[in-house]
Amino acid sequence: MTTDGGAAERRVLAADVGGSFIRMAAVGGADDVGAVKRRPTPADDLTGFADALGELIGELETATGIGRDAPLALATAGIVDPDNGLALAANIPCFTGEPVAERLSAALGRPVGLINDADAFALAEATAGVGRGQRIVFGAILGTGVGGGLVVDGRLVRGAGGFTGEWGHGPIANPLPQNTDGPLPRMACGCGQVGCADTFGGARGLERLHLALGHPAADSHAIVAAWTAGKPAAGRTVALWAELLCEPLALTINLTGASIVATGGGLGSDPALVALLDREVRARILRRLDTPLLTPGRLENAALVGAAILARQIGRGA
Numbered sequence: 001m002t003t004d005g006g007a008a009e010r011r012v013l014a015a016d017v018g019g020s021f022i023r024m025a026a027v028g029g030a031d032d033v034g035a036v037k038r039r040p041t042p043a044d045d046l047t048g049f050a051d052a053l054g055e056l057i058g059e060l061e062t063a064t065g066i067g068r069d070a071p072l073a074l075a076t077a078g079i080v081d082p083d084n085g086l087a088l089a090a091n092i093p094c095f096t097g098e099p100v101a102e103r104l105s106a107a108l109g110r111p112v113g114l115i116n117d118a119d120a121f122a123l124a125e126a127t128a129g130v131g132r133g134q135r136i137v138f139g140a141i142l143g144t145g146v147g148g149g150l151v152v153d154g155r156l157v158r159g160a161g162g163f164t165g166e167w168g169h170g171p172i173a174n175p176l177p178q179n180t181d182g183p184l185p186r187m188a189c190g191c192g193q194v195g196c197a198d199t200f201g202g203a204r205g206l207e208r209l210h211l212a213l214g215h216p217a218a219d220s221h222a223i224v225a226a227w228t229a230g231k232p233a234a235g236r237t238v239a240l241w242a243e244l245l246c247e248p249l250a251l252t253i254n255l256t257g258a259s260i261v262a263t264g265g266g267l268g269s270d271p272a273l274v275a276l277l278d279r280e281v282r283a284r285i286l287r288r289l290d291t292p293l294l295t296p297g298r299l300e301n302a303a304l305v306g307a308a309i310l311a312r313q314i315g316r317g318a
Contacts, residue, residue, distance in 0.1 A: 011064065012315060013057060013072040013110075014307035016117070019043055019091035024056040025301070026064045027308035030128035033301045034064055046094040050107040057108065071111040072104075073311035075120035075303040079162040087114060090190075113307075113314040115156070117141075118165065118264075120306025121297065122149030123156050125262035127309055129299045138165065138258035140249065140294070142273075143265025145190075145202040150256055156310075167252040168198035172244070184212045197248045200241065203266055209244075210237045224270060238276070246280035253285050253293070262297045269296050 011034070015024040022041050026034045037056050042048035053072070060066055078089025078096075085102055089095040105112040115123070122139025131137035131151070141147040146168025150157040157164050169191045186195035187208060200209050203220035210223055215233045218226070226234035253261065261281075263274050278294035285293075299305055 010312075011066050011070065012308050012311035013060065013066065013070050014304040014311055015053070015056070015072065015074045016120075016301075016303040016307065017041060017074050017076040017092065019077075022052060022056065023304070024053070024060065025304055026060050026066045026070070027304055027311075029308075030124065030299055030305045033304055034060070036301075036304070041092065042094070043092045044094050046098060046100070046103060047107075049092075049094060050104055053104065054108060069110060071113070071311040071315035072108065073113040073115055073307040073314065074100075074104075075115050075117045075307040077117055079116060080114045081162045082158045083160075085114075111311075111314045113310045115307055115310045116147075116149065116162070117303050118147035119149035119156055119158075120304075120310070121264045121302045122151050122165065122262065122306070123309050124299050124302040124306035125264075125297045126151035127154055128305060129297050129302065130262050130295045131260045134259045136256060136258045138252065138256055138261045139297075140167070140252075140261050140263050140268060141265045142245075142263060142268035143202055144204060146196075146198040146205070146245075147265075148252070150258070167248055168201060169193065169196045170248075171195040172197060172248055184209075197245060201245045206237065206241055206267065209241055210234075213237055213240065220267065224267070224273065228272060238273070242273075242276050242280045246277060246284055249277070250281050250284035253281065253287075259293075261294045263294055264297045264302065271296055 011026040011028045014027045015022055022039045023036050025036045037059050039052045039056055042052055077091050080087050085099040087095040087100045101112045101114045118141045125131050126137035137151045139149040148165035148167050150165045171193055172195050187199035188194050189196035189199045199205050206220045223234050227238040267273055274294050274296050278292050282289050
């Protein structure tokens with residue numbers, strides 16, 4: 001029996017919690033994710049949320065025979081302060097300001113843990129995915145927005161307040177390049193600052209860049225498809241996206257010493273986009289590399305696998 005998340009072992013409960021749905025499975029390892037059960041997310045009612053979890057657990061106990069003492073971990077957007085357990089999650093209001101793990105543990109009668117979904121991705125890929133065997137792994141999410149997580153020696157790094165790996169936030173140093181009408185505006189970010197990588201690096205950011213360059217509105221899928229097809233307008237947008245994003249990511253790599261960056265999210269799962277960004281990043285870091293540094297994650301259920309790793313740790317009292 002192994003503990004690296006790659007092979008089957010004693011199953012634990014893992015959930016991937018979004019604003020719309022909860023997905024839960026009994027997980028034995030990265031290659032042993034059982035059938036996934038779903039329920040709508042009661043985002044405004046923590047008691048209702050606990051009830052939904054209880055229903056899912058009951059289904060999985062019946063279907064898989066998983067023990068009634070099996071620990072549960074939830075991967076969710078937002079931040080959990082490791083010092084006091086209080087959560088902050090914009091898409092699940094009932095979590096904010098609450099010791100969510102403590103309250104759910106009392107309601108469900110089992111150990112419960114909470115992990116940020118980007119952290120879960122990083123932990124899964126570092127342990128059982130593209131970063132397996134590497135000492136320092138950074139997970140970079142390029143989805144709706146920009147997020148990340150840091151794993152060192154197989155353990156997730158959880159900094160003060162729960163803020164670690166958040167390379168998408170904090171104003172970037174350089175003004176945006178010019179278009180034909182002058183400098184592009186630095187965009188306001190949901191975190192309250194202006195000019196964060198999150199404002200241009202994710203799918204919504206790519207769409208904002210496309211508009212700012214004077215092109216007609218298009219969704220990120222259409223922009224990437226047009227870039228792949230060699231369309232000049234999309235090519236300019238994607239080139240600017242890579243130019244802007246490579247700088248904060250290169251700084252992140254220099255600071256962390258990561259030997260591999262696992263990428264995830266919609267944009268981070270596109271091999272051609274990641275290859276373009278990888279070339280730009282490697283040209284700007286201190287370490288000289290002739291091989292790729294950025295690699296799309298390979299785990300289909302990384303959030304569930306990462307949550308399961310945390311569930312095992314809390315089950316052992318780690």
